[in-house]
Amino acid sequence: MDNREAKFILNVYRPGGQDASDPRFSEALDQARRDPMLERWFSESIAFDTAMTEKLRAIEVPPDLRENILAGAKVSRPLRSPFIKWAIAAALISMAIFGSLIWHAARPAHLAGWQSQALDVVSSLVRNESSFDAQSHNADQLLAWLRANHAPAAQKLPGNLGKLESIGCKTFSWNGIPVSVICFMRPDGGLVHLVSANVPTSSARRPKTAPGFVRQGEWATVTWREGDTTYMLALEGSRDQLRSYLL
Amino acid sequence: MSEADFQQLVARQYAPLYRFALSLSKSEADAADLTQQTFFLWASKGGQLRDRSKAKSWLFTTLYREFLSRRRREVRFPNVELDDAREEEMSILPNVNALDGVSILQALQEVDEPFRAPLTLFYLEQFSYREIADLLDVPIGTVMSRLSRGKAQLRRRLLSQQEIADQKIVSFQPEKPRESHG
Numbered sequence: 001m002d003n004r005e006a007k008f009i010l011n012v013y014r015p016g017g018q019d020a021s022d023p024r025f026s027e028a029l030d031q032a033r034r035d036p037m038l039e040r041w042f043s044e045s046i047a048f049d050t051a052m053t054e055k056l057r058a059i060e061v062p063p064d065l066r067e068n069i070l071a072g073a074k075v076s077r078p079l080r081s082p083f084i085k086w087a088i089a090a091a092l093i094s095m096a097i098f099g100s101l102i103w104h105a106a107r108p109a110h111l112a113g114w115q116s117q118a119l120d121v122v123s124s125l126v127r128n129e130s131s132f133d134a135q136s137h138n139a140d141q142l143l144a145w146l147r148a149n150h151a152p153a154a155q156k157l158p159g160n161l162g163k164l165e166s167i168g169c170k171t172f173s174w175n176g177i178p179v180s181v182i183c184f185m186r187p188d189g190g191l192v193h194l195v196s197a198n199v200p201t202s203s204a205r206r207p208k209t210a211p212g213f214v215r216q217g218e219w220a221t222v223t224w225r226e227g228d229t230t231y232m233l234a235l236e237g238s239r240d241q242l243r244s245y246l247l
Numbered sequence: 248m249s250e251a252d253f254q255q256l257v258a259r260q261y262a263p264l265y266r267f268a269l270s271l272s273k274s275e276a277d278a279a280d281l282t283q284q285t286f287f288l289w290a291s292k293g294g295q296l297r298d299r300s301k302a303k304s305w306l307f308t309t310l311y312r313e314f315l316s317r318r319r320r321e322v323r324f325p326n327v328e329l330d331d332a333r334e335e336e337m338s339i340l341p342n343v344n345a346l347d348g349v350s351i352l353q354a355l356q357e358v359d360e361p362f363r364a365p366l367t368l369f370y371l372e373q374f375s376y377r378e379i380a381d382l383l384d385v386p387i388g389t390v391m392s393r394l395s396r397g398k399a400q401l402r403r404r405l406l407s408q409q410e411i412a413d414q415k416i417v418s419f420q421p422e423k424p425r426e427s428h429g
Contacts, residue, residue, distance in 0.1 A: 008391060008395055009391065011391065011395045012376045012394055019375050044340055048343060048402070049369075049370070052351070052401075053370045053371075053372055055348055055351040056270075056351070056352075056355075056367070056371060058348055059266050059269065059352060061261065062279050065261060065265060065283070066257060066258070066261050069282070069283050069286045069287075072283055072286070073290035137298065167298075185296070187381075187384055188308075188309075189288075189305055189308065189309055190292075
C-alpha cells in the first residue's frame with residue numbers, strides 16, 4: 001500500500017467512531033505509524049474532521065420544528081381510535097359481503113384465484129391484520145423454514161431479489177393449492193413480495209414458463225413457472241420497478 | 248409504533264435529519280419541510296418496517312430520496328462526471344475553528360451534490376461508511392472516492408471563506424498621542 005492508497009482509506013476513518021475497529025483500516029493505520037509525513041497529514045486531517053463535526057452539530061434547528069413534526073404526524077398517521085376501529089371493521093365486513101358478490105365478475109380474467117388471494121394476504125399483512133408465520137431478515141432462513149414445513153419454496157431467488165432484506169413469510173392454501181409468500185423490504189421503503197404455489201399440472205390456469213406481466217389495481221405482478229412451482233412477484237408500483245428485481 | 252415511541256424517534260432524529268437536509272437543500276425552510284415530510288411519510292408508511300432498529304436508516308434514506316425527487320422536478324442535475332471531477336489535494340488546511348457556523352454551512356452547500364450527501368452523513372457521525380454506501384445505494388469504494396473528493400472541495404471552499412474573512416479584518420493604526428501644547 002502506498003501513501004496515496006493509505007490517504008484514500010484514512011479519509012474515511014473516524015477515531016473512536018463506528019468504523020474504528022474495521023479491519024479495512026488496519027493496514028493504512030500501520031502505514032501512517034511508520035511514515036511521519038503520512039502521520040502528520042493524518043493527524044491534521046482528523047483535527048479538521050473533528051472541527052467540522054463540532055461545527056455541524058452546533059447548527060441550530062428551528063425551535064418549532066419538533067412540535068410541527070409531532071402535530072403534522074398526528075394527521076398523517078392511520079386513525080387508531082376505538083370508534084374508528086369499529087367503523088373500519090364494520091366497513092370491511094360490509095365490503096367483504098357485498099364486494100365478494102361482484103369480485104368474481106370484476107376480477108381480471110388473467111389473474112388466477114390463488115394470485116388474487118395472495119395479494120389479499122399480503123395486504124392484510126401490511127395492514128397488520130394478520131401476522132407472519134416466520135420472520136427473518138435472511139431470506140435463505142425463510143426458504144429453509146418453508147421447505148421444512150412442506151410449503152412451496154423457490155430453489156433460487158430471482159435476480160436482484162436476493163440482495164434485498166426479507167421481513168417474513170406466510171403460507172396458506174387456496175382450493176387445495178399450497179401457496180407461500182415471502183415479503184422483502186425495498187431500498188425506497190416499499191415492499192416486494194414473492195409468491196410461490198404448487199399449481200397442479202392439470203390446471204387450465206397453469207401459467208407459462210415465460211414471465212407474464214399483469215396489473216391489478218395498484219399492484220404490478222409478474223408470473224412465471226419453473227418446474228412444478230409457479231411464482232408471482234408483486235409490488236405496489238410500476239412494471240419497470242418490478243422488472244428490476246427480475247434482472 | 249406507539250405515540251410515545253414515535254415521539255422518542257422524533258426527539259432522537261429530527262436535529263441530525265434537519266442538518267442533513269440543510270446541507271442538501273441550501274434553504275432553512277426547505278430543510279424544515281423535508282424533515283417534516285420525512286416524519287410524515289414515516290407516520291403513514293413507516294409501520295410497514297418490522298425492524299425498528301432500521302428506523303434511522305429509513306428516515307435518512309427517505310429524506311435523501313425525497314430531496315432527489317424534488318430536485319428532479321425542479322431542474323435536471325448537471326451531469327457531473329465523477330471520474331473526471333478530480334480535486335487537487337490541499338497542502339494548506341483551513342482553520343475551521345476560526346470560521347463561524349454560517350460560513351462552514353455555506354462552504355458545505357457549495358460542494359457538488361454527489362459529494363455533499365456522503366460528506367454530511369460522514370460529519371454527522373450517524374452512520375458507518377458501509378451504512379452510508381447502503382443509504383446512498385452506491386458501492387463502498389464510491390463512498391470513499393466521493394468522501395475524498397468532497398473533502399478536497401470543501402477545504403478549497405473553506406479556504407476561500409477564510410480569505411474573505413481575513414480581508415474583512417481592518418487593521419487600525421494606533422492613534423498617535425496628541426502633542427500637548429503649552
